[in-house]
Amino acid sequence: MRLGGSRTAFGSLVALLGAAALAGVPSAQAQESFKIGAPVSSSGRYVAYGAQGKKGIETAVEMWRKVRGDKVAGRQIEVLFRDTQSNNAITVSLMNAFIQTDKVDVIIGPDGSNVAAAAVPPWKKLENRPIWLMPGGSSDVIEREVGPDPYFFHTYAWSYYYHDNNVKALAAALGTKKKVALLYSDGAYGRAHVDDARKYIKDAGFDLVLDELVREGSSDYNPTLAKVRARRPDILYLAVQTNDAIQLTKQIQAARLNVPYLVGTAQAQLPEWQDAVGDAQVCWTGVTTWVPGLRYPADAKEPGLFPSAADWEKMWTAKYNAVPEFLEVGYYASTIMTLLAVEATNSTDREKLKEWLEKQEYQTPLGSSKFEKSRVAMHQAFGTMVVFQREKKPDGTFGSVLLYPEQVATGKLKPCAS
Amino acid sequence: MDIFPQAFSDAILLAGLYTLMAVGLSLGFGVLRIINFAQGEMIMLGAYGAFWLFTLMGVDPLISLPLLVVAGFALGWVLFHGVVAKVLDAPHINQILLTFGIGLAIQHVAIILWTGNARSTTPDYATTSSVVGDVLLVHGRVTAFAAAVVMVAALIAWLQWSETGRATRAVAENRSAAVLMGIDVNRIYALSFGVSCALSVATGVVVSFILTITPFMGFPMLVKAIAIVILGGLGSIAGTVLGAFALAFAETFVSYYLPEGSGWAEGIAFVLIIGILLVRPRGILGQAVET
CATH class of the missing domain: 3.40.50.2300 (Response regulator)
Incomplete structure (x- = not known):
């Protein structure tokens, strides 16, 4: 009786657990x-x-x-x-x-x-x-x-895409018979960019007349800018992070360098750089994967x-x-x-x-979105970059003219007013 | 073209800024015998104050300068009575940890309130310049230099000729004697701490149109200010001015005359400081400090 009873109880228990388990399967899937x-x-x-x-x-x-x-x-x-x-x-x-x-x-x-x-x-x-x-x-x-x-x-x-695209855009717009002054910071950003910036500038055939390090967070960039002025470059190429780019942009404007083309990397697309430098942003070029107007x-x-x-x-x-x-x-x-x-x-x-x-x-x-191989990585997408130039519109607001690649271009590279 | 006049002019303008940056720290130490490690954050608060008044209300930083100096003084006064007064007789490590903690707290509040984004004020004179002879003078830096000269001159005049200024010097020189002469030492301490904070806030206002403003901008300035104060001699205002000029000239001339000099400038300037301190451990005009 007890055994039989146990069997019945055990069977009921198994049936109950089985039912619960079966009922639980769709529930677990749903979760x-x-x-x-x-x-x-x-x-x-x-x-x-x-x-x-x-x-x-x-x-x-x-x-x-x-x-x-x-x-x-x-x-x-x-x-x-x-x-x-x-x-x-x-x-x-x-x-x-x-x-x-x-x-x-x-x-x-x-x-x-x-x-x-x-x-x-x-x-x-x-x-x-x-x-x-x-x-x-x-x-x-x-x-x-x-x-x-x-x-x-x-x-x-990747960082080297910036310089590949920047240099191609410059070469397409100006040819390569131009003098370039390269400034880079001694921080992580500048160090990560400088070798590739140098490589693409030289490989394209530009004349690199100044290759100068600037101190990250420096109180005064005038000594460096005096060296730029002395070399009379056609292009000033900047590889520094945003904080230094803000100060440098303002000092470059004040220093009256008369360099026709001012080339940046990532900073020109950032609202914080644009807001912080105001009118001094006009004429700078930048390079990015995305810019409004694509x-x-x-x-x-x-x-x-x-x-x-x-x-x-x-x-x-x-x-x-x-x-x-x-x-x-x-x-x-x-x-x-x-x-x-x-x-x-x-x-x-x-x-x-x-x-x-x-x-x-x-x-x-x-x-x-297609993935391709980059220098080392197996999967790289969205590496197509757009080069643009900042401008001041007649209504006083600022915007970007797309310069490169040709299929997305909305205007031509213009020299900065001296 | 001879670059010496340009280098000389840049060094002078930078020295003015460095003097203003360090003089508050020097005053605070000279009187209270406390190095305020939150001084850099006071500079940062001054810069943000100028930025927000400029951005939200269109107030030129030079107009907002007096207002923010008063606010800086009030903040220093409150901080002294609320916190600093409690550690005046505590071991130096407690004082350092306390002021360092205040600085960190201010920095993190700034990050929460204003994010880590870089900012700057953009009055017209920040990006315009004049050429005098062979020398290019950036109006923003000349303006900052002028503001620094006015502020430091006002501080020296106050210390030299006002009654509270003389009392402050007396406390700095000999606290016990000052007490015996009936000077309210605690009031002088609060006043000095307030003036010291006000000078830092003033520094922030003038750098707001020269440098980049972030919540993290204070610490590198604090390091430089401490170096200047040590070089000039702890607690000596005249020594601080000399220290600021020495650092500014060393940095600027290394930047101008060495290849990639901008990268070497700070390093060489600090080597120079170490050299001076080896020869004269009290700094250029420093006196022995009883701690």
Whole structure:
């Protein structure tokens, strides 16, 4: 009786557990999610970049939900934003937590080159590292650190792309029989850029008449500018980070150098440089992956997610009452690409996602999403850069004239007024 | 073209700025015997004050200068009574940690309030210049130099000829004797700390149109100011002026006359300081300091 009773009770228990387990299967599937780990700098010195990255990812997920619904391949979309605090040590901890604790499927970010470089070792050392898309860091130190890793997808231009495109634009507009003065800072930014700036300037056939280091955070750049004046260059080429670029731009304007062409790298696209230098920004050229006014068409397969650059810019401007910044569009495109990858493969498996990303090609607001090899990295997209020149419009506002490449150009390079 | 006149003129203009940057620190140490490690952040606050008044209300930094100097003095007064007074007799390490902590707190509040973005004020004179003979004079730097001369001259005049100034010098010279003479030492301490902070805020206002403003701009300036004060002699205003000129001339002439000199300038200037201190450990005009 007791045994029989036990059998009955045991059978009931097994049946109950089985039923519960069966009932639980669809429930567990419904709860399965696609996790994106997003290290963003929400505080500290890269806070402006972090805000752009966060907004780019949020807008992409919002757009996906609007076009495709709340889920991707039956999975909830979960984005884990974590603040790097613009701090290398914290970034290392975040990367470890993303991979080992949160077990994210994909990492997108972080932003500034310093924290991006700090994120490499903790990711690289783990065998089970997830796919990593990096729409931020440009320093080729990162590229060398990562090496030809199959799971790393760089979705921004490396630092040497700046100089390749800058020099091509100058050569196309002016020919190469020109004298160039190159100034670079002794900080991480200048050191990361100077070798390639020098290489492309010389390889193109320009005459490098001054190759001068400036001290990062110097109180006075006049001694250096006096050397520039003495060499009478046609082009002044600047490879310094934003803080120094602000002071140098103002001092260059005051110093009456009479150099016809003023060439910058990343700073000219940044609102903080533009706001801080005011009228002194006029005539400077810059190079970037994104600038308002680009004319890339919509993607034929996914026009809802990747509309034309003009329509996407219009959407963004209406939504945020501000023109999109370069990281916002980069993070947007990178996030949409990962969502498309999960949907197309119906999987979050690293190998499947990698294979799909390697083969895909879309026309995004930032240009083609096709990955190619760069100097070291296996996967590089959105390396097409645009060279532009700042101008003051008749209504007193400032804008950019696109100079290069020819297919997006809206004007010609003009010399600075002496 | 001979570059000496240009180098000389640039060095003089830079020296004015360095003097203003360091003189507040020198006064604070001379009277209170405390090196205020939050001095750099006071400079930063002055720069942001000028920036926001310029950006939001169109107030020229030179117009906002008196207003911000008063605000800087008030902040110093409050900080002294609220915090610094409590560690006057504490070990130096406590004083250093306290003022360093105040500086860090101010810096982080600035990051939260204003982000880490780089900024600058852009009055017309910041980017215009005149040529006198062979010398190019940037109006922004000349303006900053003039403001520095006025502020330092006012400080010296106050110390020399006003009753509170004389009392301040008396406290700096011998605290015990000053007490016996009936001087309210705590009031003089508060006054000196307030004036010291006001001078730093003034420095921030004038650099707002020359240098780049960020929450992190204070620390490098503090390091330079400490170097100048040590070089000139701790607690000596005249020594601070000499120290500022020595550093400015060393940096500028190295920048002009050495290849890639801008990169070497600070390094060589600090080697020079070390050399002077080896020969004269009290600094150029320093006296022995009883601690």
